[in-house]
Amino acid sequence: MKGLLAISRVIDAVNGFIGRKIAWLILVAVLVAAVNAIIRKVFNVSSNAWLELQWMLFGAVFLMCASWTMQVKEHIRIDIVNNLLPRRLRHWIELLGHLIFLMPFCVLIVYHSWPFFLRSYEINEQSLSAGGLPQWPAKGLVVVGFLMLTFQGISEIIKQIAIMRGDLADDDVHGGHAAAEAEAQRLLDQAKEQGLAS
Numbered sequence: 507m508k509g510l511l512a513i514s515r516v517i518d519a520v521n522g523f524i525g526r527k528i529a530w531l532i533l534v535a536v537l538v539a540a541v542n543a544i545i546r547k548v549f550n551v552s553s554n555a556w557l558e559l560q561w562m563l564f565g566a567v568f569l570m571c572a573s574w575t576m577q578v579k580e581h582i583r584i585d586i587v588n589n590l591l592p593r594r595l596r597h598w599i600e601l602l603g604h605l606i607f608l609m610p611f612c613v614l615i616v617y618h619s620w621p622f623f624l625r626s627y628e629i630n631e632q633s634l635s636a637g638g639l640p641q642w643p644a645k646g647l648v649v650v651g652f653l654m655l656t657f658q659g660i661s662e663i664i665k666q667i668a669i670m671r672g673d674l675a676d677d678d679v680h681g682g683h684a685a686a687e688a689e690a691q692r693l694l695d696q697a698k699e700q701g702l703a704s
Contacts, residue, residue, distance in 0.1 A: 507673045510664045517661040518577050521654055525574020528567055535563035554635040562644050569651025573658035593676070601666045604659050612656040619648040 542556040575581050588596055625631075626642035633639055668674035
């Protein structure tokens with residue numbers, strides 16, 4: 507199990523690194539949108555390339571940060587229902603959800619999107635809009651994003667099995683917000699103990 511956990515740590519490190527870097531493209535997309543809007547209003551000039559760049563940047567963030575989002579447990583969950591269940595049952599739901607739903611879906615998307623991307627790349631597919639951008643990079647992002655999500659799914663399965671076997675601590679933290687709330691509560695309790703808060 508130690509070897510598998512080492513693989514999981516590598517996957518987490520790579521996806522986390524990529525996710526943190528790619529997330530900055532949101533700022534780039536906002537700047538592109540702002541500059542495009544200003545130029546359109548001031549100079550009455552518009553460009554399909556700038557409009558398409560915005561959605562490509564957003565698509566890149568969505569696709570390439572999905573695995574990092576899963577890793578830090580910030581993807582959509584039904585925590586209200588989930589928290590009412592016994593911990594062991596939650597572990598089984600998490601494991602079976604990854605095995606039965608996530609992994610087949612990711613493999614299916616990669617399988618079908620690869621030839622879709624290759625055809626687009628081979629013909630150097632361009633936008634149907636005048637002055638638009640090439641389309642094959644956006645189609646390539648689908649392949650890359652779902653490959654990353656597939657590997658993150660493998661990592662999550664390894665970690666879940668390790669938790670169920672007792673080889674890995676179960677922190678039971680559901681994402682960064684829960685961690686932030688726990689830290690805020692700890693600081694508040696500490697302040698109360700020191701008499702700094704009522």
